[in-house]
Structure formats: structure tokens, C-alpha cells
Amino acid sequence: MQIIIFGSPGVGKGTQAKILAVKLGIAHISTGDILREAIKKETDLGKKAKEIVESGGLVPDEIMAGMIKDVLLDERCKNGFILDGFPRTIQQAHILTKILSELNYGKPILIKLDAKDEIIISRLGNRLVCSKCGNIIVNTDYTENYSCHICKSLNSYIKRKDDDEEVIRRRLKVYHETTAPVFDYYHDKAIIIEIDGAQEIDYVTSNILEKMKTD
Numbered sequence: 113m114q115i116i117i118f119g120s121p122g123v124g125k126g127t128q129a130k131i132l133a134v135k136l137g138i139a140h141i142s143t144g145d146i147l148r149e150a151i152k153k154e155t156d157l158g159k160k161a162k163e164i165v166e167s168g169g170l171v172p173d174e175i176m177a178g179m180i181k182d183v184l185l186d187e188r189c190k191n192g193f194i195l196d197g198f199p200r201t202i203q204q205a206h207i208l209t210k211i212l213s214e215l216n217y218g219k220p221i222l223i224k225l226d227a228k229d230e231i232i233i234s235r236l237g238n239r240l241v242c243s244k245c246g247n248i249i250v251n252t253d254y255t256e257n258y259s260c261h262i263c264k265s266l267n268s269y270i271k272r273k274d275d276d277e278e279v280i281r282r283r284l285k286v287y288h289e290t291t292a293p294v295f296d297y298y299h300d301k302a303i304i305i306e307i308d309g310a311q312e313i314d315y316v317t318s319n320i321l322e323k324m325k326t327d
């Protein structure tokens with residue numbers, strides 16, 4: 113099963129992708145997580161991507177192309193995968209189509225999550241992320257000596273540099289101008305499922321699973 117989870121930053125792609133990957137027994141591939149890990153480890157990729165990621169821009173397609181091919185050919189993707197954060201440009205969509213056809217995969221499922229920009233700005237501005245396991249909480253739930261209820265790390269929650277309001281607005285602009293048109297590219301190249309991403313997490317998950325059964 114090959115799934116693309118699509119939508120603006122902060123719409124809940126990462127949250128839903130993590131849940132669906134466990135429920136469906138497939139790999140969760142987040143290009144944002146791969147880039148953040150590379151930045152943390154100061155690898156060549158991380159050095160190239162750092163400034164772009166932290167300012168809310170897009171890492172060049174040539175860099176993303178090499179990265180995604182390596183990941184999708186990896187053993188852990190052989191039972192299927194859910195792609196979170198890729199493709200973000202038409203060029204990346206072409207690259208993905210080529211890889212899927214080389215691997216003899218059929219049409220992917222594209223899950224599109226929607227929410228208004230105001231909801232996104234408020235969500236991203238108020239979120240904290242566990243630097244160890246990537247779990248997300250709302251900053252009002254955070255207290256001193258908070259330990260992550262998923263990986264149990266102490267004081268591990270941070271605000272992502274790109275969750276600053278000005279950067280959020282830039283990420284949304286990039287989404288509307290460059291990434292949103294990718295949805296049209298898939299109108300005949302994927303099985304499309306559209307979901308209201310403004311709802312509660314569990315409700316969104318069951319909506320997705322329900323629609324996957326019927327489509």
C-alpha cells in the first residue's frame with residue numbers, strides 16, 4: 113500500500129501519518145523529520161538544508177529526489193509506506209511517479225487534509241514537539257519537568273524554529289503557491305480521499321479509514 117498524505121503545514125499530516133502507519137503496518141516516511149535529523153547530526157545534507165528549513169523555504173528538488181529514492185528503495189518500505197511532506201512540487205511529483213512505476217506499484221492513495229489558514233496558524237504557533245520522539249503537544253499542556261508520555265524523556269519538548277509566526281506565514285505562502293497545485297497533478301494518478309483536517313485527531317483517523325474501505 114502506497115499512501116501520500118497531503119495538505120498544508122500544520123494540518124495534521126504528521127500526526128495522522130504516524131497513527132495510520134501503525135494501524136496499517138507500513139512505514140512512515142516524513143521528509144521533514146529526515147531533514148531535521150540531518151540538521152541535528154550536521155551531515156552534508158543537514159548543512160545544505162538548515163537555513164532553508166529554518167526559514168520556511170523548500171529544499172531544492174535535486175536534493176529531495178536523491179533522498180526519496182534511497183528511502184523508498186529501503187527494506188522498511190517493502191510492505192508499503194505513507195509519505196508525509198513529499199511531493200511538495202510538481203517536479204517532485206514527477207520524480208515520485210517515475211520511482212513508483214520503476215517499482216511496479218499501482219496508483220497510490222492520496223489523502224488530502226484541509227483546514228483554514230487561521231486554524232493552522234493557531235495550531236502551529238501553539239505546538240511543542242518532543243525532540244527525542246517527535247510527539248506533539250499543545251504548549252498550554254507543558255509544565256516544568258514535563259516528561260514525554262510517549263518516550264518518557266524529561267524536558268525534551270521544544271518549539272520548532274519554523275513554528276515562529278513569521279516563518280509559519282512563509283510556509284503557508286509556499287504551500288499555496290507551489291505545493292497546492294500538486295493536488296491537481298494527481299487527479300488521474302491517485303485514488304483521492306479528501307478529509308476535513310480541522311476535526312479532532314481520532315475523528316480524522318476514523319474518517320480516513322472509513323473512506324479507505326469504501327473507495
Ligand code: AMP
Binds near residue numbers: 176196197204
Ligand atoms: P515538514 O516537517 O513536512 O513541515 O517539513 C519541514 C520543512 O522541511 C519544510 O518547511 C521544508 O523546508 C523542508 N521539506 C520537507 N519536505 C520537503 C520537500 N518534499 N521538499 C522541499 N523541502 C521539504
